[in-house]
Amino acid sequence: MLNTKQLDATLAVNELDNQTAAAIQGGAAMTLYRHANLTGDILAAFDGGGVRTMSSNADNQASSVRITEGKWKFYDLPYWVPLGQSVELGVGVWNFVGLNDKISSLRRIG
Numbered sequence: 001m002l003n004t005k006q007l008d009a010t011l012a013v014n015e016l017d018n019q020t021a022a023a024i025q026g027g028a029a030m031t032l033y034r035h036a037n038l039t040g041d042i043l044a045a046f047d048g049g050g051v052r053t054m055s056s057n058a059d060n061q062a063s064s065v066r067i068t069e070g071k072w073k074f075y076d077l078p079y080w081v082p083l084g085q086s087v088e089l090g091v092g093v094w095n096f097v098g099l100n101d102k103i104s105s106l107r108r109i110g
Ligand SMILES: [Ca+2]
Pocket: 060, 075, 076, 077, 078, 101, 102, 103, 104
């Protein structure tokens, strides 16, 4: 079930509701999925820290992410170039909206 709260028009994500998030525990610090609501194949997963520029089969494909630890930043452009759109997300389960099918790189920032 989706929480319809839009955090900010420019933030580009929706957060799943607390009940959904609470049901999902353990696993990697950050897991990035091809489709919304944590479905489809996993495009990236890290325990602890990590950085990634998406490979060609995963570039501009991600639609949701589960974060169980830390703070992560997701970028429209590869190699963490700060010129394009980006979003910083903490622990939770998120569907990308404005950044849906746009993410080209990511890194842990906290
Ligand atoms: Ca992109």
